[in-house]
Amino acid sequence: MKDHAGTINRYVPGRSIAEISEEYNIPVDSIIKLGSNENPLGASPEAMRAINEDARGISVYPASDASDLRDAISEYTGYPAERIVAGAGVDGVIDTLMRMLMPGEAIVPIPTFSYYAISAQAHHGTVVFVPRDRDFVIDPEDILSQTTDETRVVFLCSPNNPSGNLIPKSDLQTILEGLDGCNTTVFLDEAYIEFSKVSMLRLAAEYDNLVVGRTLSKAFGLAGLRVGYAVMSEEMGGEYMECATPFSVSSLAIAAGIAALKDPEHLKRSVDLVKSGRKRLMEIPFRVYPSEANFVLVDVSPHRSGEVCDFLARRGIIVRDCSSFRGAGDFLVRVSIGTPDQNERVVEAFFELLEVSGA
Numbered sequence: 212m213k214d215h216a217g218t219i220n221r222y223v224p225g226r227s228i229a230e231i232s233e234e235y236n237i238p239v240d241s242i243i244k245l246g247s248n249e250n251p252l253g254a255s256p257e258a259m260r261a262i263n264e265d266a267r268g269i270s271v272y273p274a275s276d277a278s279d280l281r282d283a284i285s286e287y288t289g290y291p292a293e294r295i296v297a298g299a300g301v302d303g304v305i306d307t308l309m310r311m312l313m314p315g316e317a318i319v320p321i322p323t324f325s326y327y328a329i330s331a332q333a334h335h336g337t338v339v340f341v342p343r344d345r346d347f348v349i350d351p352e353d354i355l356s357q358t359t360d361e362t363r364v365v366f367l368c369s370p371n372n373p374s375g376n377l378i379p380k381s382d383l384q385t386i387l388e389g390l391d392g393c394n395t396t397v398f399l400d401e402a403y404i405e406f407s408k409v410s411m412l413r414l415a416a417e418y419d420n421l422v423v424g425r426t427l428s429k430a431f432g433l434a435g436l437r438v439g440y441a442v443m444s445e446e447m448g449g450e451y452m453e454c455a456t457p458f459s460v461s462s463l464a465i466a467a468g469i470a471a472l473k474d475p476e477h478l479k480r481s482v483d484l485v486k487s488g489r490k491r492l493m494e495i496p497f498r499v500y501p502s503e504a505n506f507v508l509v510d511v512s513p514h515r516s517g518e519v520c521d522f523l524a525r526r527g528i529i530v531r532d533c534s535s536f537r538g539a540g541d542f543l544v545r546v547s548i549g550t551p552d553q554n555e556r557v558v559e560a561f562f563e564l565l566e567v568s569g570a
């Protein structure tokens with residue numbers, strides 16, 4: 212078991228305010244955290260109220276199948292609750308899926324969110340990494356050509372973390388149709404979909420081999436509570452429940468998740484803030500990739516990403532060094548969209564970098 216654990220790459224999280232405060236001797240209050248794609252407005256006040264009200268009940272186990280939460284997600288997505296599963300973040304959902312689908316091969320187009328590979332490997336799977344092109348676009352034919360009889364899952368992410376681009380519907384359909392009858396599931400991660408123009412959720416009604424994962428960590432501001440879900444075929448949903456840990460969503464997460472889903476005003480405020488802030492961050496004076504998510508990816512070359520993150524951290528700004536993303540190289544930095552004031556600080560700091568370096 213120890214040997215197996217030693218073969219898995221550890222997940223590298225964004226840096227915390229406490230860490231940066233200690234390392235650079237900066238007061239906690241003056242640090243801004245734009246490294247983990249969190250919601251700058253925080254959670255919906257309705258979610259906070261629900262947590263307070265439900266706090267009295269935490270000595271009692273929650274519903275094992277999170278049925279009330281799944282009903283609320285059903286209302287939000289338009290899919291019946293039988294086709295919805297919920298977990299401790301979409302990470303938790305991915306992990307249960309891997310428990311169900313591995314061992315076997317997992318295809319992961321890179322660079323992308325690193326937990327797909329970690330979870331597949333942790334469940335004794337083999338990961339096949341397929342590079343994206345220079346603009347982080349996937350080649351559906353290339354992906355299909357890498358599949359074998361052993362391929363159990365293809366991970367796709369739209370908008371992709373860290374590049375922010377969407378998968379065109381036709382590319383997704385090419386992959387789904389190419390894998391028809393192959394015992395291979397396509398997991399489409401739509402963690403950032405609320406910030407984007409187009410969801411592919413509708414395709415789950417047409418393709419039984421498609422699972423669409425979503426989260427309440429981003430647009431709904433509940434990252435600390437851990438609530439994620441996925442839409443899948445009813446048959447797969449039944450198998451999933453057999454593999455899931457009982458009570459995988461806590462009672463407070465259920466209560467807050469329901470309240471957040473029923474607060475469209477907070478969702479709209481959060482999405483509008485991201486959309487306007489995204490425009491401002493496009494003015495960072497380096498190559499900024501167009502994004503459909505709550506972050507932008509910046510090519511900081513000729514500087515190395517680590518140096519740039521350090522430069523910004525000294526000014527109390529946490530961003531994400533993407534060198535820990537397999538296949539991303541050493542020149543990419545991801546910046547989450549913050550409040551207008553935070554965005555100004557970031558843009559100014561990048562201008563300062565340009566001036567100091569004369570690049």
Ligand SMILES: Cc1ncc(COP(=O)(O)O)c(C=O)c1O
Nearest residue numbers: 300301302324372402426428439
């Ligand atoms: C693409 C993607 N999927 C999933 C997650 C994790 O989501 P959750 O907090 O629901 O586990 C993240 C978090 O950054 C992400 O970027």
